[in-house]
Amino acid sequence: MEALQKIFPANNFALLLLILGMPLIGAFVNGVFGKRLGKDAVRLMALSALGISFVGAVVSFLMLRAVQHESDLAARFVWHGWEWIGLSRAGEASFIHAGAGSNLIRLEIAFSIDALNGTMALIVTGIGFLIHLYSSSYMAEDPGYHRFFAYLNLFIFSMLVLILGDSLPILFVGWEGVGLCSYLLIGFWFDSEANARAGKKAFIVNRVGDFGLLVAMALLVRYTGALDWDGINAGSAGLLTEMRIWDGQLFSFLPDFITQPRSVSVATLVGLALFLGCAGKSAQVPLYTWLPDAMAGPTPVSALIHAATMVTAGIYLVCRLSGVFTLSPAAMLVVASAGAFTALFAASIALVQRDIKKVLAYSTVSQLGYMFLGVGVGAFTAGFFHVLTHAFFKACLFLGAGSVIHAMHARIHDTDASQDVNNMGGLKKYLKVTHATFLVSVLAIAGMPFTSGFFSKDEILYSAFTRSVVSERAGAFEWPSWAGSVLFAVGVTAAVMTAFYMFRVYFLTFHGTFKGWRIVPGWHEPHGHHDDHHHDHHHHSGPIDGPEPHESPWQMTLPLVILATLAAFGGFLNAAPLHIVPLEHWLEPLFSTLVEESRLHNADPDHALMMPLLVPGVLAFLIGTTVAWVIYIKQSGAPAKSLAERFPALYQLLVDKWRVDELYDELIVGSLEALAEASVWFDRWVVDGIIARLTALLVTVWGHLLRLLQTGHAQAYAAMMVLGMGVIGWFVAVPQPKVIVSGDAATGQYSLQAAPGLGYSYRWDSNGDGTFDSEDFGSTAQVTVRLDEGATQDVRLEVRNAFGRTRSGVYQLSRPRRDGSTAMLGHAHGVAGAGLDLSLDSDSTRGIR
């Protein structure tokens, strides 16, 4: 350990480059050469890249642990790259936070690792490795094998950039990177229109959230003067500035509550803007709609990106910027309520979905809601703990679902039919490992006591009831006293639903009788991509001839077993009711440096309520499970059918996912389309119809006129040339008494500069007395006149040219009064009226010298 600390010192922690670099190399090699390398080499490259990355993450984690163990302070290793962007503060006098002293905000390419993102990196690389292993078999027959692994490695790289980046802009790069990979992988089978559409939807919905993130970054630069984590925390005092967001003055005829000017603290705005970003990435209300559609991608992608890692980026960001969020109780209440509402809302949709992956997707949205509920009430460890346990059991569930779908493909080659739980049933007999691991994970997510989900979910519920965020300032927003009970009640209700719908899926999939026989009557021997698994099943005789569902190869079952083990026992990382809390000890030093203790209110400091509050959680598990058992096992689904028949409207509403997609289609997509229609109309009739035709007409008319001049006769052209030369000759022959006046009303000094010309000589009458200053013409081209305030004076200039012709002009100068209504301070345009005296002295023609 000491040797490692010498090689990788804390302030130049180059090991991060290895962790980050390997997936990038993997993505590059597989992306560029993958097609020529063949599947074995692609698999080797992708898996070894992830493996090395994982080992690097483990080593970093152990080193962090050693340091933190010694000092009891939050350990942090940094690697500084190079300066990326320098934002100048020049010209911005009113930066609120002036602590840095410098006028330049430097953004570095820098990565750091500490307790929070060290743990996260373990999840990303560890579960990432397992899912890579799984995919190497799941995708074995896919022609886009190398493309898939290139995207997957690129995703891991982007995700690591996101979590290891030492500043918000670097996080944003990773944030967009995972968004891109998510898009690419959702639309991996892009030859189907629906998949491509789902990818686009995910990308576009996330843009809405990214807008929030960009706004938050701008506000942070303005009010904290930094974008790196340390700088943001150091300057966070500037976020308490009040900002006027509603100036009622404009609408004075409206009622009082509108005309009252409103202001909020900048911290609230930053918190809400950041949460918009988090809601997009982590699929919270109102931006959750993309995640269920994202299940169009390959199942390992759903497990890795859309369950275990990417979607938890929002929770990571809230934890990382907890010092900013806790400054605003209002923003935290929004986070917590949005989380609680999402948990309940998504769970209600999951109750009736038929597609196994859709159920898991809505379950993911719901569980992410729990995490936001946890971090929203200030229980960052609890929220993050749920990230951890959810990654275990949800990845296992998705991979299990993938294994089931893989098995279903033995009989059904249609994507929708093979994922429909109504076509499954009785798979327990065929998929022994998958069944066992799936059951463990279902128990964990449902919250069976002593599984991982039990500990993490109940800690969130306990925190929701007891904890809140308070402001240090007087008169700031305060949480209502009933907030805790409401959040707790919503969370418990969602927990009942979770237990119910997870067991519904489990019973429908693995119990009862297999219904897949009926789906494809007249089934023929499959050809193509499952041949190698089938030949040893031929002697079995199913109810109808044809291949049976079969267990997956070891590359797919091994990750399932590992994840199921973690799902079962991972809870002891933070088993608060048993007082086994290593995770809390691990993260506590970090959060105590980020968040001041006084901002977090705990109504139950001595944990007296912990045991009583476990009861509703356990009851939720028991009720949900029992109801599912009664309905789907005891009575084989009959009550579900009769309920659906009794409340057809409600049932249909749930099946249609509360029709939120349709609502968005009507409101947002519809209004955009209406705007597009209006624009098209405008373009067609106004731009093309009027403006373009008018221009064309104008050009045509002028063209016709000018064409008349083009006779083609050389003589006509020559005549025009003679005419033009005559005009130029006249201009040269006649003297031009032009003057440029410059001056300043404040001093009254005006200077007149006569225009130069060939052989010109000048004489001036600069005092306005009617006689020239000197009778002789001279070379003085400039005179200066001084005027009193409000005075007006004429200046006469006479010019003689080389031919002896003279011409004169009169210029009137006037200086405005300082309080005069016509005063133009600063620059004075002295010429009020340049009365040109066109008296041409025609007698003065003389011979050529």
Next chain:
Amino acid sequence: MALSDTLEHYVLLSSLIFTIGGVGFLVRRNVLVQLMSIELMLNSVNLLLVAFNRVHGATMGGQIFAFFIIAVAAAEVAVGLAIILSYYRLKSTVYTDEADLMRH
């Protein structure tokens, strides 16, 4: 004084010839006559140059320019006659009323 008077005469004569050439170019219809008119204008300038060279004789610039103009005029006539010749072959006429091909 005598020299200046003489120069004035030269200038007047040159202007006269130039005007005759210019008007001739503008009003005559025969291309050959127009070409001759151009020659008149060029030579009036030559006359002027040589006359001024007598007053400012130190550099002989006027004389040299006159030679340049003679050489350029010769080249111009060669090209001009060639154009007229091919134009005549095309249209069987040397009158410029019909010579409006430049319009295209």
